[in-house]
Amino acid sequence: xxxxxxxxxxxxxxxxxxxxxxxxxxxxxxxxxxxxxxxxxxxxxxxxxxxxxxxxxxxxxxxxxxxxxxxxxxxxxxxxxxxxxxxxxxxxxxxxxxxxxxxxxxxxxxxxxxxxxxxxxxxxxxxxxxxxxxxxxxxxxxxxxxxxxxxxxxxxxxxxxxxxxxxxxxxxxxxxxxxxxxxxxxxxxxxxxxxxxxxxxxxxxxxxxxxxxxxxxxxxxxxxxxxxxxxxxxxxxxxxxxx
Amino acid sequence: xxxxxxxxxxxxxxxxxxxxxxxxxxxxxxxxxxxxxxxxxxxxxxxxxxxxxxxxxxxxxxxxxxxxxxxxxxxxxxxxxxxxxxxxxxxxxxxxxxxxxxxxxxxxxxxxxxxxxxxxxxxxxxxxxxxxxxxxxxxxxxxxxxxxxxxxxxxxxxxxxxxxxxxxxxxxxxxxxxxxxxxxxxxxxxxxxxxxxxxxxxxxxxxxxxxxxxxxxxxxxxxxxxxxxxxxxxxxxxxxxxxxxxxxxxxxxxxxxxxxx
Ligand SMILES: Nc1ncnc2c1ncn2[C@@H]1O[C@H](COP(=O)(O)OP(=O)(O)O)[C@@H](O)[C@H]1O
Ligand SMILES: [Mg+2]
Numbered sequence: 002x003x004x005x006x007x008x009x010x011x012x013x014x015x016x017x018x019x020x021x022x023x024x025x026x027x028x029x030x031x032x033x034x035x036x037x038x039x040x041x042x043x044x045x046x047x048x049x050x051x052x053x054x055x056x057x058x059x060x061x062x063x064x065x066x067x068x069x070x071x072x073x074x075x076x077x078x079x080x081x082x083x084x085x086x087x088x089x090x091x092x093x094x095x096x097x098x099x100x101x102x103x104x105x106x107x108x109x110x111x112x113x114x115x116x117x118x119x120x121x122x123x124x125x126x127x128x129x130x131x132x133x134x135x136x137x138x139x140x141x142x143x144x145x146x147x148x149x150x151x152x153x154x155x156x157x158x159x160x161x162x163x164x165x166x167x168x169x170x171x172x173x174x175x176x177x178x179x180x181x182x183x184x185x186x187x188x189x190x191x192x193x194x195x196x197x198x199x200x201x202x203x204x205x206x207x208x209x210x211x212x213x214x215x216x217x218x219x220x221x222x223x224x225x226x227x228x229x230x231x232x233x234x235x236x237x238x239x240x241x242x243x244x
Numbered sequence: 245x246x247x248x249x250x251x252x253x254x255x256x257x258x259x260x261x262x263x264x265x266x267x268x269x270x271x272x273x274x275x276x277x278x279x280x281x282x283x284x285x286x287x288x289x290x291x292x293x294x295x296x297x298x299x300x301x302x303x304x305x306x307x308x309x310x311x312x313x314x315x316x317x318x319x320x321x322x323x324x325x326x327x328x329x330x331x332x333x334x335x336x337x338x339x340x341x342x343x344x345x346x347x348x349x350x351x352x353x354x355x356x357x358x359x360x361x362x363x364x365x366x367x368x369x370x371x372x373x374x375x376x377x378x379x380x381x382x383x384x385x386x387x388x389x390x391x392x393x394x395x396x397x398x399x400x401x402x403x404x405x406x407x408x409x410x411x412x413x414x415x416x417x418x419x420x421x422x423x424x425x426x427x428x429x430x431x432x433x434x435x436x437x438x439x440x441x442x443x444x445x446x447x448x449x450x451x452x453x454x455x456x457x458x459x460x461x462x463x464x465x466x467x468x469x470x471x472x473x474x475x476x477x478x479x480x481x482x483x484x485x486x487x488x489x490x491x492x493x494x495x496x497x498x499x500x501x502x503x504x505x
Contacts, residue, residue: 054406056402056405056406071406072406074399074402074403076399078399078400078402078403079403080400080403080418080421080422081499081500081501082421082422082424082496082499082500083421091404091407091409091417092407092408094417095407095408095409095413095417096408123499123500123501124501125500125501126501139407140406140407143407143408
């Protein structure tokens with residue numbers, strides 16, 4: 002088991018009382034699995050990811066993580082003062098890896114996300130999709146066992162997103178990482194995930210888990226994929242109506 | 245890397261130089277109209293000659309050196325300690341509510357008002373004038389560092405932590421570079437406050453320095469010296485404000501993509 006989540010609860014204190022963000026979450030994730038989390042906005046998906054990554058502390062419950070974690074945010078969150086290659090190599094620099102090794106890893110990871118020609122650029126010179134690819138390379142270079150992705154493609158246009166789905170699937174099949182991928186786009190979830198976990202509206206609970214048994218690589222236009230998405234969408238819609 | 249000698253820039257520099265020549269011509273023209281007597285309104289050539297003389301006999305160089313030494317000591321001290329204080333104010337809430345409040349209050353006092361106090365404390369000496377320079381800029385540096393640290397986008401810190409930076413390396417590789425653009429703006433402003441305080445201090449205070457040379461021109465009724473020293477002070481101001489800090493700031497902002505180059 003890569004990740005074992007048991008009875009996680011989390012409340013946030015706000016001006017007008019306390020908000021229950023997560024209410025009794027249980028989830029097991031296997032090594033190499035690609036799990037997508039979908040749910041209405043504000044149901045606690047980001048909070049759960051932050052708890053997994055250790056950026057936030059749960060109020061109660063246990064979480065067992067087997068391996069190193071890498072977290073990717075919705076924004077690329079690149080460092081604007083560093084060139085693309087230095088952004089990608091940031092984690093290695095912190096680890097004080099030898100310069101030569103750093104360069105070797107940086108080259109390999111820039112190639113992986115098809116940005117070798119932009120090594121010397123600064124983040125502001127890149128498009129949104131390119132920035133997210135840099136962010137992905139920057140996370141993967143530290144070789145995490147578990148990759149947590151929080152709506153990483155939400156701000157991108159449809160075409161760019163579709164290209165990135167393909168790249169992400171390839172990278173995932175190549176590296177065999179465990180991936181937890183948050184999205185509010187059900188088609189995206191079905192296209193990428195081995196399982197799709199549907200959250201209920203606040204307080205965030207797991208409403209239903211779908212296994213996606215479609216062959217890979219998957220195409221967004223595939224009929225089976227669309228049927229499955231519609232099924233999940235129905236479950237989700239009933240949630241959103243309750244809001 | 246962008247070439248700093250782009251056509252646009254060369255053009256803008258040429259325009260500025262032409263305008264300067266035009267201004268000097270205008271000055272000369274007003275002189276020729278003889279509205280004021282020459283000793284109240286000398287012509288550009290006389291002022292130029294006085295400046296040359298001042299440089300060649302070393303008095304202006306001496307004044308510049310001494311004033312620069314004072315500003316480097318005073319400003320350097322303020323940068324170090326004012327910066328540190330600003331940093332602490334941003335991090336420690338109780339300090340912000342007490343010392344921060346004091347800093348904001350004292351900041352409203354024009355720096356030259358510290359001179360009488362400095363003279364009584366330190367006497368007529370170097371420390372007094374450096375104290376005035378420090379009081380002229382340290383508070384503004386503190387305030388700008390505090391606001392820079394407070395306004396770091398939290399996402400940079402989270403990203404840095406996620407990539408393994410913590411403790412010192414988080415400060416060194418994330419927080420410091422993240423605040424640098426606003427820090428430079430604060431440093432630039434602090435320098436100009438320090439420079440103003442130094443000049444007013446030196447004028448009231450009888451010791452060698454550019455401000456004192458300026459005052460000496462007045463005492464000797466030598467308008468050409470007054471104007472020559474004023475020009476020197478302006479030129480030094482421009483060198484620091486536009487060339488040293490300005491170029492640094494622009495390069496950084498271009499790197500970050502905050503300006504279109
Ligand atoms: N730091 C915080 N302080 C107070 N409330 C928060 C905080 N973070 C999240 N919340 C609240 O917790 C709930 C879940 O947030 P989040 O995990 O960001 O949802 P999602 O990512 O699913 O959209 C929301 O109602 C949000 O307002
Ligand atoms: Mg979220």
